[in-house]
Amino acid sequence: MLDKFEKRVLISVGCIIMVFIFSLLYAKATRQIDLPECLPYNKTYETPKVTQLDSNLYQVYAVAQMWQFQPAEIYIPVGSTVDFYVTSKDVVHGFNIYEKNVNMMAVYGNINKTTVKFEKPGVYKITCHEYCGIAHQNMQAEVIVNYPDAK
C-alpha cells in the first residue's frame, strides 16, 4: 500500500518527466531542432562515400578513425541537402559541423544520422570535439559548398 507521501513523490516525478518529453517535442516541432536518429548498424557504413541521390540531395557516409575523418573533403553544390551517416572505426569521436548546429558522436558499432541543408556557399569545417587521443586536435574535414571545381 502506498503512503500518501510516496504517492505525491510519484506524481511529481511523473509530471517532471512529462515536462521533459514535452520540451523535447516542442523543440523539435517549433524550433526545427533536429534530433539525431540512431539506426540499425551495418558494416557498409564503415566505407566512406559521398553519393548523389538527386539533383540536390546527397548522402554521406562519414567515418571517424584516429585521427581523421573520411571523406576529408565533401564537394556539393549550393542548396544541397545532405544526409550524414556517422560512425567510428575505433574510439568515440565527435562530429561537429561549424555554423550548422550539428553536434554528434561517432561511435563504433553505431550509426548516427542527421540531415543538413547548405544554403550558402563556403567551406564548413567538421571537427572532432570529443577527446580521442594524441592527435585529436588535428581531426577535421570540410564540406565545400559551391567550390569552383565542384564535381
Ligand code: CUA
Ligand atoms: Cu576524434 Cu577527437
